[in-house]
Amino acid sequence: MRMTSQQRTRKRISKSNANSSTVPWRWVAEAIARKRDAVVPNRAVLVGISGIDASGKGFVTAKLADALRAKLLNVALISADDWLNLPHVSINRDNYAEHFYDHAIRFDEMFERLIVPLKYHREINITADCADAKATTYRERRYDFRNVDIVLLEGIFLFKPAFRHQFDLGVWIDCSFKCALQRAIERGQEGLPPAETIKAFQTIYFPAQRIHLARDNPREGTDIVFMNDKL
Secondary structure, three states: OOOOOOOOOOEEEOOOOOOOOOOOHHHHHHHHHHHHHHOOOOOOEEEEEEEOOOOOHHHHHHHHHHHHHHOOOOEEEEEHHHEEOOHHHHOOOOOHHHHHHHHOEOHHHHHHHHHHHHHHHOOEEEEEEEEOOOOOOOEEEEEEEOOOOEEEEEOOOOOOHHHHOOOOEEEEEEOOHHHHHHHHHHOOHHHOOHHHHHHHHHHHHHHHHHHHHHHHOHHHHOOEEEEOOOO
């Protein structure tokens, strides 16, 4: 039986020594590995890693994948961004934030075709239509995994109530909007110049995240809060 957020023992992990061999990467990886030991062996462990846009989800997930593979665990790393809707579906100029919150990602299709079968069978071999934020058409992507121990799914809005129950372990990447915006500008998020990055984040992404935070309270419903508010 899945615990409520009040029943969980949640940990707050500092990123200050993220490059060390101890905390936090080892602790989080060990927490995931312990969850693998606690779950029946005929299915994979599904770990959700979420946070606001540009909080560092992809970076953290890649580090965790490396740490888990070093433990000889077979990891499938999946980004929900690949299941973005095309802009003509996800963007509505009359209601940017609410519409993006509702239509950014094809969650139902992603969970039905990829995540749930992979979780319960530990393998998958499908071709899916994928996109990114700049795409105008879909591209085909093959997902081919076998004997998977752990699925690391990273992306925005993962902990909406409709999907939260699917995860064996939830990790929230805690980051301020100010820090996230600075990261997005420095890395040229989506290939945009700084002024357009600021406009996109302040008009679409951050307002949609504020809806998510207010409506779904994703941070409080997770098992691990990973502090990642330093550049």
